[in-house]
Amino acid sequence: MTPDISAFSLLIGAVFTSNILLANYLGMCSFIAISRDINSSNGLGMAVTLVLTITGLINWLILQYILIPLGIIYLRYIVFIVVIAAVVQMLEMIIDRLSQSLYMQLGIYLPLITVNCAILGVALFIEIRQYNFLQTLAYSVGSGLGWWLAIILLAAIRKKTDKSPVPEGLKGTGITMITIGVMAMGFLGFSGMLAVQ
Amino acid sequence: MNKGIFIENVWRSNPIFMQVLGICSALAVTNLLTNTFTMTIGVTVTTGLSSLTVSIFKSLIPRRVRMIIQVLIISFYVIIVDLLLQTFFPDISKSLGPYVGLIITNCIIMGRAEACAISSPPGTALWDGLTAGFGYMAVLMCIAFFRELLGFGTLFGIRIIPAEIFLPWTIMVTPPSAFFLLGIIIWIVKPILKKQGVEV
Numbered sequence: 001m002t003p004d005i006s007a008f009s010l011l012i013g014a015v016f017t018s019n020i021l022l023a024n025y026l027g028m029c030s031f032i033a034i035s036r037d038i039n040s041s042n043g044l045g046m047a048v049t050l051v052l053t054i055t056g057l058i059n060w061l062i063l064q065y066i067l068i069p070l071g072i073i074y075l076r077y078i079v080f081i082v083v084i085a086a087v088v089q090m091l092e093m094i095i096d097r098l099s100q101s102l103y104m105q106l107g108i109y110l111p112l113i114t115v116n117c118a119i120l121g122v123a124l125f126i127e128i129r130q131y132n133f134l135q136t137l138a139y140s141v142g143s144g145l146g147w148w149l150a151i152i153l154l155a156a157i158r159k160k161t162d163k164s165p166v167p168e169g170l171k172g173t174g175i176t177m178i179t180i181g182v183m184a185m186g187f188l189g190f191s192g193m194l195a196v197q
Numbered sequence: 198m199n200k201g202i203f204i205e206n207v208w209r210s211n212p213i214f215m216q217v218l219g220i221c222s223a224l225a226v227t228n229l230l231t232n233t234f235t236m237t238i239g240v241t242v243t244t245g246l247s248s249l250t251v252s253i254f255k256s257l258i259p260r261r262v263r264m265i266i267q268v269l270i271i272s273f274y275v276i277i278v279d280l281l282l283q284t285f286f287p288d289i290s291k292s293l294g295p296y297v298g299l300i301i302t303n304c305i306i307m308g309r310a311e312a313c314a315i316s317s318p319p320g321t322a323l324w325d326g327l328t329a330g331f332g333y334m335a336v337l338m339c340i341a342f343f344r345e346l347l348g349f350g351t352l353f354g355i356r357i358i359p360a361e362i363f364l365p366w367t368i369m370v371t372p373p374s375a376f377f378l379l380g381i382i383i384w385i386v387k388p389i390l391k392k393q394g395v396e397v
Contacts, residue, residue, distance in 0.1 A: 022372060022373075023372050024225055024372075025220065025221055025224040025225045025372065025375070026221050026225075026299070027221060028220050028221040028224070029219065029220075029221055029304045074276060074279075074280060075276070076298075077272045077275055077276055077279070077298045077301055078269065078272045078273075078276070080298075081268055081272055081301055081302075082265075082269075085265060085268070114264075115302050115304060115307065116302070117221035117299050117302040117303075118221075119302075120298065120299060120301065120302050121221075121295060121299055121302075124294075124295030124298045124299065125294075125295055127295075128294055128295055167384070168388065169383075169384045169385070169387040169388045170380070170383075170384045170387075173383055174380050174383040174384045174387065175380070176380075177376050177377070177379045177380030177383065178376070178377060178380040178381075180376045181373045181374070181375075181376030181377040181380060182373070184371075184372050184373035184376055185368075185371075185373045188371055188372070188373065
C-alpha cells in the first residue's frame with residue numbers, strides 16, 4: 001500500500017500509532033492471561049519481540065524467494081505457521097544451552113508464543129502491504145516493542161485495579177477489557193503524529 | 198442433535214465470557230456486520246470441520262505431536278475458507294485482509310480440539326465445534342451491531358438512522374470501542390450467569 005514509507009517511521013508507527021495489540025487486536029489471548037504480573041509480562045514481551053523479529057524476516061525471505069517464484073502463495077498460512085513453530089522450538093533449545101538464567105526468564109513463555117496471533121498477524125500484514133526487507137525488519141521489531149510496551153503498561157494498571165473496589169460483575173476480565181479500551185484511547189492520541197497503515 | 202452441548206457452548210461456558218478466548222482474530226472486523234458475519238461463519242465452519250477431522254483420526258495421531266498436527270488440520274480448512282472467499286466474495290475477502298488467515302491461531306479451535314474432539318466420537322465433535330462457533334458468533338455480532346449502528350448509522354450496509362439526524366459516534370469506528378463493548382457485555386452477562394448457578 002505504502003511501499004515508499006521510510007523504515008524509521010514504520011518502526012515508530014508500529015510501536016505507537018498502529019500498535020499491533022491496541023489497534024489491530026492481535027495477541028490478546030496470552031496478553032490477558034499473563035498480564036497479571038509485571039515480571040512475567042516483561043519476560044513474555046521480550047520473547048515476543050525476539051520471535052517476531054526472527055520469524056518476520058524468515059517468513060519474508062521464504063515468501064520472496066520460494067512462495068512467489070513458485071506461484072504457491074496460497075500455501076502461505078501453512079508455511080508461516082510451521083516456520084513460527086520451528087523457530088520457537090529452536091530458540092527454546094538454543095536458549096536452554098546458552099544460558100540457564102535466560103532460559104528461566106524467557107524459555108517458559110516460548111511455547112505460548114506459537115499460538116500468539118500477533119506473530120502470524122505480522123507475517124500476514126507484511127505480505128499484504130508488500131514491504132521490502134528493511135521495512136519488514138522495522139515493522140517486525142516495532143510491533144514486538146509495541147506489544148511489549150502494552151503488556152507492561154497493562155500489568156502495571158492491573159496491579160492497581162486488583163485492589164480497587166470494582167463493581168461485582170465487572171471484576172476480572174470485564175474491568176480488564178475496559179482498561180485496555182482506555183489504553184487504546186490513549187494510544188489513539190499518537191495517531192496524529194504519523195499515519196502508518 | 199444434542200441440545201445440552203448447544204446450551205453449554207453458546208451460553209453457559211461461552212468461550213468469550215469465560216476466558217476471553219479467541220477474540221484476537223475477530224475483534225478487528227467488528228466494525229461492520231457483514232464482515233463480522235462472514236468472519237464468524239468462517240470460524241464456525243473451521244471449528245466444526247477441524248474438530249470432526251481430529252476426532253476421526255484421533256487414534257492415528259501420536260500424543261506428542263498432536264498440537265502441530267491439529268494446527269496443520271486447522272490451516273488446511275482455513276486455506277479452503279480463504280480461497281472460497283476470494284472466489285465468491287472478493288470485496289469482503291479484501292476488507293477482511295489478514296484476519297481470515299488468523300483464524301488458524303484462534304484459541305477456540307485448538308481449545309475445542311483439545312477439550313472435546315480428541316476424546317469424542319465424530320458426530321459429537323462436529324456438533325461441539327459448530328456450537329462453540331455459534332456462541333462466539335453471537336457475542337461478536339452483538340458488538341458489531343452496536344459499532345455499525347452507532348458508528349455509521351447502518352446495519353448490514355443498509356441505512357437505519359436517516360443521515361439528516363444522524364451524528365456518527367467517531368469512537369465506535371475506532372479500535373477502543375470494541376474493548377469497551379466487550380467489557381460491557383461481560384458486565385451484563387456475568388451476574389445473569391451467576392444467578393443461574395454457573396461458576397464464573
